[in-house]
Amino acid sequence: MKSRKTFLAAGVIAVSLIIGGCNSKQASSGPFVPKENVSWVVTSKPGGGSDIYTRMISDIMVSEKMLDQTILVTNKTDGGGEIGRNEVANTKGKKADYTLLTFNSGDLMPMVQNTANRSKNFRILAIMAVDKQLIFKGEKTKYQDFSQAIEAAKNGKKVVIGGSKGDDIATYEAMLAEIGLTQNQMSYITYDSTGDAITAILGGHIEFVISKPAAASEYVEAGSLIPVLALAEERYTGNLADAPTLSEIGDYKNVEIPVWRGVAAPAAMSDAAAAYWSDLLGKVAQTDKWNTDYLEKNKLVADYKDMAEAGEYVTKYEADFMAANGIK
Amino acid sequence: MQNLQLLLHGFQTALTFQNVGAALIGAVLGLIVGAMPGIGSLAGVALLLPLTYKFNPTTAIIMLGALYYSNMYGGSFSAILLNIPGDSPAIMTALDGYPMASKKKRPGQALLTADLSSFIGGSIGICILTFTGPALANLGLKFGPSEMTALLLIAMTSISWLVGENPTKGVVITMFGIILASIGMDTLSGVPRYDFGNMYLLGGIPFTPYIIGAVGFSQVIKLIMERDQGKGGAATDMKLTIRGSMITKHDFRRLLPPALRSGFLGTFIGVLPGAGATTGSFMGYAVQKKMKSEEELGTGAIEGIASCEAANNAAAAGAFAPLLALGIPGSGTGAVLLGGLMMWGLNPGPLLFTNEPDFTWGLIASLFLSNILTLAIAVCVIPFLLKILSVPVKYMIPCITVVCVVGSYSSSYSMYGVLIMFLSGIAGYLLDKNDYPTAPMLLSFVLAPLLESNMRKAFIISGGSLDIFFTRPITCVLMVVFFGVVATPVVKSMMKNKTAGKASK
Numbered sequence: 130m131k132s133r134k135t136f137l138a139a140g141v142i143a144v145s146l147i148i149g150g151c152n153s154k155q156a157s158s159g160p161f162v163p164k165e166n167v168s169w170v171v172t173s174k175p176g177g178g179s180d181i182y183t184r185m186i187s188d189i190m191v192s193e194k195m196l197d198q199t200i201l202v203t204n205k206t207d208g209g210g211e212i213g214r215n216e217v218a219n220t221k222g223k224k225a226d227y228t229l230l231t232f233n234s235g236d237l238m239p240m241v242q243n244t245a246n247r248s249k250n251f252r253i254l255a256i257m258a259v260d261k262q263l264i265f266k267g268e269k270t271k272y273q274d275f276s277q278a279i280e281a282a283k284n285g286k287k288v289v290i291g292g293s294k295g296d297d298i299a300t301y302e303a304m305l306a307e308i309g310l311t312q313n314q315m316s317y318i319t320y321d322s323t324g325d326a327i328t329a330i331l332g333g334h335i336e337f338v339i340s341k342p343a344a345a346s347e348y349v350e351a352g353s354l355i356p357v358l359a360l361a362e363e364r365y366t367g368n369l370a371d372a373p374t375l376s377e378i379g380d381y382k383n384v385e386i387p388v389w390r391g392v393a394a395p396a397a398m399s400d401a402a403a404a405y406w407s408d409l410l411g412k413v414a415q416t417d418k419w420n421t422d423y424l425e426k427n428k429l430v431a432d433y434k435d436m437a438e439a440g441e442y443v444t445k446y447e448a449d450f451m452a453a454n455g456i457k
Numbered sequence: 458m459q460n461l462q463l464l465l466h467g468f469q470t471a472l473t474f475q476n477v478g479a480a481l482i483g484a485v486l487g488l489i490v491g492a493m494p495g496i497g498s499l500a501g502v503a504l505l506l507p508l509t510y511k512f513n514p515t516t517a518i519i520m521l522g523a524l525y526y527s528n529m530y531g532g533s534f535s536a537i538l539l540n541i542p543g544d545s546p547a548i549m550t551a552l553d554g555y556p557m558a559s560k561k562k563r564p565g566q567a568l569l570t571a572d573l574s575s576f577i578g579g580s581i582g583i584c585i586l587t588f589t590g591p592a593l594a595n596l597g598l599k600f601g602p603s604e605m606t607a608l609l610l611i612a613m614t615s616i617s618w619l620v621g622e623n624p625t626k627g628v629v630i631t632m633f634g635i636i637l638a639s640i641g642m643d644t645l646s647g648v649p650r651y652d653f654g655n656m657y658l659l660g661g662i663p664f665t666p667y668i669i670g671a672v673g674f675s676q677v678i679k680l681i682m683e684r685d686q687g688k689g690g691a692a693t694d695m696k697l698t699i700r701g702s703m704i705t706k707h708d709f710r711r712l713l714p715p716a717l718r719s720g721f722l723g724t725f726i727g728v729l730p731g732a733g734a735t736t737g738s739f740m741g742y743a744v745q746k747k748m749k750s751e752e753e754l755g756t757g758a759i760e761g762i763a764s765c766e767a768a769n770n771a772a773a774a775g776a777f778a779p780l781l782a783l784g785i786p787g788s789g790t791g792a793v794l795l796g797g798l799m800m801w802g803l804n805p806g807p808l809l810f811t812n813e814p815d816f817t818w819g820l821i822a823s824l825f826l827s828n829i830l831t832l833a834i835a836v837c838v839i840p841f842l843l844k845i846l847s848v849p850v851k852y853m854i855p856c857i858t859v860v861c862v863v864g865s866y867s868s869s870y871s872m873y874g875v876l877i878m879f880l881s882g883i884a885g886y887l888l889d890k891n892d893y894p895t896a897p898m899l900l901s902f903v904l905a906p907l908l909e910s911n912m913r914k915a916f917i918i919s920g921g922s923l924d925i926f927f928t929r930p931i932t933c934v935l936m937v938v939f940f941g942v943v944a945t946p947v948v949k950s951m952m953k954n955k956t957a958g959k960a961s962k
Binding site: 174175177180181184203204205206207208209210211212215239242243244287289294295298313316317318319321322324325327328329331332333334335346347348350351353 | 503506507598599600601602641642644645646647649652656657658659660663730779783784785792793795796804805806807808869870871873874914917918920
């Protein structure tokens with residue numbers, strides 16, 4: 130009897146894993162229906178990018194009547210966000226079914242670098258969007274384009290790039306490795322936010338700034354920032370179309386370090402619940418509001434990945450990042 | 458002239474019934490939020506922001522602007538009456554405000570001084586914003602890492618005036634503040650410092666709970682310890698009415714010069730990226746220290762209150778210039794407001810002034826409006842506030858403790874903040890008991906990280922060369938001032954020795 134039960138349980142898990150992303154109704158204990166308030170943890174400050182992203186999704190879930198329960202978004206910023214992530218990773222029991230976490234590439238990097246937590250301590254429910262970066266020059270920058278700056282750096286002139294933390298640094302390092310320059314030849318200044326870095330370039334204190342399209346958009350419109358390099362596999366469209374990719378300006382390969390925005394849950398979340406949430410996030414990704422009010426407005430690339438796909442993607446991203454930074 | 462016309466147009470927008478109401482609500486909320494230790498303008502604006510999504514953007518920003526603005530008034534209340542700064546700019550207000558209220562028994566006058574100088578400073582700030590907004594913002598941009606480093610060096614020297622009678626203790630405590638500030642992730646390289654493997658320490662010591670503990674909760678411990686010795690609540694012989702709070706003509710004459718000076722200074726500091734109202738009030742006070750005051754600063758001098766209160770309100774107004782003209786937030790609160798602008802569908806950035814004149818000028822006009830509204834409200838509540846002083850100590854202790862706990866919890870919604878608050882409260886009490894002044898510790902805690910990150914950025918730009926501090930005009934001037942400030946006492950004492958030596962011969 131016992132072995133049969135185990136077999137059955139294993140079968141159920143397997144089935145629910147396979148059909149996880151598309152339909153949760155066939156799970157053994159019946160479909161998961163949320164009966165309690167949902168707690169959604171954001172590990173950065175109110176008003177920031179991650180916070181807006183989270184509130185947008187939860188707002189769509191509630192206003193489009195996809196969910197009957199209340200979603201309580203809490204900003205847990207202690208320990209640079211690590212405390213909040215750790216709490217979610219260790220949430221057990223029934224509560225785990227009702228706990229969500231906003232999880233982005235910019236969250237994963239410091240977590241892996243500074244703590245023992247890894248992405249396997251979470252369930253990655255979905256990836257909702259992907260962003261890429263560009264390099265911009267300011268009005269006071271003395272280089273015409275980025276290839277000139279590379280030349281200058283090779284000839285011993287110091288070139289300074291500014292940008293934000295996490296993602297931007299990773300992209301900068303990948304770019305530097307491809308161009309074959311050292312950090313002394315082309316230095317990077319870490320600002321608290323992209324906004325601060327843009328402030329610095331407007332004042333002419335740095336030569337270039339690395340930014341996602343959304344943060345720079347207004348300045349490009351006004352002519353105070355000029356896109357000079359797209360760190361992507363292909364050119365952008367619209368007012369950013371002028372920026373060539375790395376392979377266009379020299380004998381280099383294109384550099385693209387995707388910046389992703391995802392949603393995670395405690396590892397202890399039940400399969401039925403995980404399937405439900407992943408599915409619900411997929412529905413959010415299809416709404417008009419999400420596409421126009423969030424993706425289009427922030428110039429993000431729609432790239433919904435369901436649980437299975439997202440889990441695989443994040444695991445690979447993490448392994449690459451750890452290898453690149455020598456973390457074991 | 459064109460600005461004036463636009464401003465009048467702005468008044469048309471701001472003076473609609475709905476917008477005046479919004480400003481009024483914002484002003485009242487701001488006073489309350491500001492007076493509560495720990496819940497500063499950042500939390501206030503962040504909490505109110507979601508409520509305003511349903512408003513039209515102009516009404517919403519008027520409300521939030523009024524809140525941000527009146528918050529600077531509120532912070533001084535608890536600083537003066539209880540020696541607990543409601544927010545960080547008010548640390549300086551407490552230095553003179555509390556002695557004036559408790560030792561000189563003129564709490565009403567102290568509050569009125571704070572209100573009036575806030576009004577003066579704020580008005581100057583808003584006027585400057587009106588006429589030179591975009592130009593001012595561009596000037597602020599000229600301040601890069603090297604300029605900020607030089608400015609912060611000057612600011613750091615003024616800590617020496619706060620160290621009190623024992624310079625050794627002052628230096629020790631300043632260093633202690635710097636060490637505490639360096640805990641957490643290094644902002645430039647992301648490397649953890651002094652985290653001892655503790656996840657909480659990765660994020661550093663949270664500012665608000667630390668300040669509430671060191672200044673507020675240590676005060677509670679002091680009240681408990683000193684309860685038996687003599688009655689503390691000697692408020693009975695004070696005049697606790699609004700008439701008893703009126704300042705004399707002479708007082709006003711003492712108040713005016715520092716308030717005016719700090720108004721200009723504060724506006725300018727508010728415009729600088731990343732400086733904010735705290736640095737503003739600090740510089741205002743520091744400059745006053747160099748000027749003549751009728752009474753010594755720190756003993757309850759009107760000049761002391763006026764100089765920092767005017768500066769922090771002016772800085773709050775000044776911070777709007779880069780926000781509106783360039784879409785650059787000058788402070789954390791500015792960043793939240795910016796997030797709000799985007800939610801309302803406005804695009805903050807260099808084109809905001811041109812594309813949305815209704816909005817920007819409506820906001821500026823509403824600042825004038827809320828400045829007056831807040832002054833009126835703030836003056837009217839003085840008699841009620843003064844009642845706090847007649848509350849017996851035994852009720853006061855639990856009440857302040859609750860406020861301290863709530864304030865430190867709400868800064869990051871976790872008990873970690875509360876723990877930090879208790880610990881720094883105990884530490885603050887022990888330091889105070891042993892005659893270590895706490896003000897240098899708090900200020901080095903605020904300024905040292907700014908100085909560090911700016912200096913390191915400057916060195917990255919210059920490639921490690923010191924040239925950057927002397928080849929750029931603004932930096933060079935500031936450095937000369939800095940060396941002047943450092944060298945003056947040395948030269949002075951040398952001159953003194955010389956003349957003394959000659960005289961003895």
